[in-house]
Amino acid sequence: MSQDSSTPTCTPTLPGFTCGLDATLRVIAGKWKPLILYFLAQGGPTRYGELRRAVRDASDKMLIQQLKELEADDLIKRTDHKEVPPRVDYSLTPLGLSLAQALVPLCAWGTENMAEVTRVFAQRAAAQR
Amino acid sequence: MSQDSSTPTCTPTLPGFTCGLDATLRVIAGKWKPLILYFLAQGGPTRYGELRRAVRDASDKMLIQQLKELEADDLIKRTDHKEVPPRVDYSLTPLGLSLAQALVPLCAWGTENMAEVTRVFAQRAAAQR
DNA sequence: TTAGGTACTTACCAAAAGGTGCATACTTGT
């Protein structure tokens, strides 16, 4: 049935999602979310401004929006220090940390196959003209 | 610097992508791609119609489109048997298989945290009214 | 006083993604 012993397993499960993968993907859908998770996983609590400068292609609107969603999804924690020039920082929850760890292989795959991916994207771009 | 020893690593690298994760995500972006990969990883060569019935929320247009992109990205191989009622099947390339394997942890995460995710999505839906 | 930094919020708009439905060309089953 499977082609070899290391075939991915992904049991179709509960209502709403076709499988775990599906569930995960919906949570991390959003242009900047994985990058945010990645960033937070690297450096512990991070202030808004730092994130902003790190993920520097993201606009304020997008960054905030995704941060709110991640917070609502209990992947990150927002801490407002209630100080007089605003000071807020973000950190991973245990759930968020575990997700960030599940992203590692994807990250590795991308790194290992970056040459391929780059080539492929060049072709795609060329094909669109 | 890192919060603990099992912190994800994701080295910022080549031009275009901020890191391997970024590269990977661009390749699998698309509502059905991960599901297609998953499906193909389970069962070896699969005919179009089977995929179609498997990923049954996808429309023909979408499915075909994503299959074409996956093919262009060298993640799957399309085999047209040139038979008289059309017969075409799709299978993973080595690259595609390796990517499918990198998806396994995400899949596992989703399965393990499905309850959380389901709850969180219910809240999101409720909040939108 | 004016500029700049903090962390946002909002309104408006453009682009991308995705969906619906019809068309193709050929075959098999009724």
Next chain:
DNA sequence: ACAAGTATGCACCTTTTGGTAAGTACCTAA
């Protein structure tokens, strides 16, 4: 003859996503 199945292609439209630019309230430094 006619409906149905095969794997697509195409035109049109809506929804979702993301971007731009402005505004807010409060503070500090020049």
